[in-house]
Amino acid sequence: MTGGVLVVGAGLLGTSAGLALRRAGVDVRLRDSKAEVLREAIGRGAGRAEEPGDPPAALAVVAVPPETAGDVVADVLTSGAAEYATDVASIKALPAARVRERMGSTGRYVGSHPMAGREISGPGAALADLFEGRPWVICPDEHTDQQAVTRALAVARMVGAAPVTMSITDHDDAVALVSHTPHLVAVLMAARLVDAPAHEIRLAGPGIADVTRVAAGDPALWTEILSANAPAIRDVLRNLRADLDRTLAALDAPDTAQAQLYQLMRSGVDGRARLPGKHGAARTDFVTVSVIVDDRPGQLARLFADIGAAGANVEDVRIDHSPGQPVGMVEIDVRPGTDQTLRAALTESGWRVP
Template identity: 75%
Template sequence: MSDTRNDLESVLIVGAGLLGTSVGLALSSAGVDVRLRDSKPEMLAEAVRRGAGRPAEPDDQTAQLAVVAVPPEAVGEVVAGVLGRSEAEYATDVASVKVLPGTQVRAHAHDFGRYVGSHPMAGREISGPGAALPDLFEGRPWVICPDEHTHQQAVTRALSVARMVGAAPVTMTASEHDAAVALVSHVPHLVGVLMAARLVDAPSHQVRLAGPGIADVTRVAAGDPGLWTEILTANALAVRSVLGELRDDLDELIGVLDTAEPAQADLYRLMRAGVDGRSRLPGKHGAAHTEFATVAVVVDDKPGQLARLFADVGAAGSNVEDVRIDHSPGQAVGMVEIDVRPGVDTELRAALTARGWHVHA
């Protein structure tokens, strides 16, 4: 079969972890016949229970596409088996590196042109089918990496999956992808891990002062160490390149701070580079980056407070662009930071104050 439709009627998902189950939830809700397979029966049972699809059966007809959601080093063998046994006409994978899986597929699969690597740029700090979300990929980039051997229909069907789950497809080569994720995902994860590791032996009176800054930097450090070991091993060269550049920046900063009187001009230049770099990050829904105004509200730690606050924000006619919650150490209150468009913040502060909220200036 080699139809050219963009829609899919049947998909086999191999691997019922966070990504595989999330893909299954999204495709199942779109009416796709999703068959699930996983080497761990408990993972498969949980994914099925959550509505991500049904267990794959030996007598199933050939699926139009297989989505392989296994660790990078296992992709080649799994893809070769799926295609060799005619369990699917075409295959893609969702591993977070692309050079290694592509190399392994070419080594294992007879007709490797029926495979195209892909990677949804979405995830969570927690893993497993219980953490899956049907809207995990909404508005997120989904990278597809064809090469000169890839069948067009493999690309078409991978694009269909990306669009059906609400992602924004992006095409690049496997090596371009691996260099990009080393910069925007893998090394940031390592920085968070290294900073979090500094807390292990830190005195408790220091850790007690932790606030949103350290929480933001170390959030990703809660990721599965085993999975990240596999990812970093598979993308070692690209990660090493970015780490070398980061080391040069750290050496420069240490050199500035080592002087008797640190040069403020040099420090400012380094700080300014951070501001400029962050401004290049995509904004909401992939639009250009926008700096928002923040309205900080003190909220009591008791049921119903957040619901009442957001109801009052809505009543004031303000659209929430982003929100953060910081719990005050040792106190039964928290700080809710609401990001809104510049110019809206003044009116929102006044409206919330009028409704009895304690709003920081």
């Protein structure tokens, strides 16, 4: 991209974008209010420090929290540091309103949001392939210059993402359903563990770990996100509360609850089936092959080498450690029809395959 990209905010998303853009041959300059964060991002190879004599960047990618994103975009554009700008905050109405308030026009700005992240933050958590195959939502409106959209789309494609265009309202409603409320539900479930007796916690397995995984996210950042998208999240929570009320009513009448509880379970199966599958394609039902693995160095490497030698493609993998035992269960998801061949090959190689 002629003119290069200015990344403002060298945290997880900003540094990951810098790493991916540098890999694509783009000149990336970095800016962060914290000198130590900037040094770490530069040390990771995400770009070079912005310098006073730099010409305007073709695009600024503003990767700061939602409450400050709009102000930073306005500062970057009015100072001449970049010709156009996008932000990657997970809410789009708040930054757009702030840019409009500060500049009177949002023409050189387009909001965007890569649907990618991790439970850990900072430049040390950044990955060059964080955006690979993930949706990157671009949210133009009737005032947006086409060049702003073109440059934001170019950046999304260069980092390996799959661009999607949505309105600001549709985006904020969508992330309330598929990101913000699920995070809040995970937090509420994880909070039940704080005062739980130790003997109950010891029984925890992969189910509770899966449900609460995202609860480890930065509390300060998520407080901002939930506050900024409160109206859309409230709508989802009200519907969830109605489902909880129906579930409680069913559990209060166990003699007649079977049909209602089954329908609830069935709706969960049907809803999860609508989630996109690998690389955004239609979801495929895979077959799980379980392998018992000793908890010692080199075992996973040997297992995956044997899986490769058997000609099987791993679609997903999960590891469950057995409490108090020096073994773990590795669950390998493969396409239907290949599982029996894989089981036979692994058994022949000496693995314990239940």
